[in-house]
Amino acid sequence: MIDRLIVEDTPPPFPDKQIDIPSEPSEPVPFDWQVIPSILQQLNEPNPQWWDRLKDIIAPTLIIGGGNNSHVPQNKLYEVAELIPDCKLVTIEGAGHHVHETNVPAYLKAVKSFLQLR
Incomplete structure (x- = not known):
């Protein structure tokens, strides 16, 4: 069983847009490198139930977005967060896709707060 889930600036599939591999x-x-084509293939051809099954996630979830400097559409992270019942979205503006490297203090603050660590 997963007690808590943290997702960092991960693109959800959006079938209306195909990504070149x-x-x-x-x-x-x-x-x-081998993970890149695999991920992009899954984004291009997701399980048809992907979006519908977000409501089935029961673990408290934190989604951390990298803001406008990320290649991940931040509005899509918002859509995902709205569909997961117990989800908080934190955007670390200006961090970009590698949030945990670009703004370590803000990233750790969000994670520690979510996990209720000091």
Whole structure:
């Protein structure tokens, strides 16, 4: 069982917009490249029940958005947060997609508050 769920600036699928799947880079990247095409494929062809099943999430949930500097449409994070029964959306404006790296103090404040840690 999941006691609490934290989601950081993750794009939900929005079938009205297809995302091009890029070719594998010729230079090494500092992350597992194979996950990128997999994620984009899931965003392009999501489970048809994806949006409808958000209401079934029973764990208290925190969604952290990176604001206007993120490539993730922040309005979509808001839509997701509205559909999860016990969900709080925190936007860390200007942080961009890598919120936990770009604004560590604000990120930790949001997470600690949500987890009720000091």
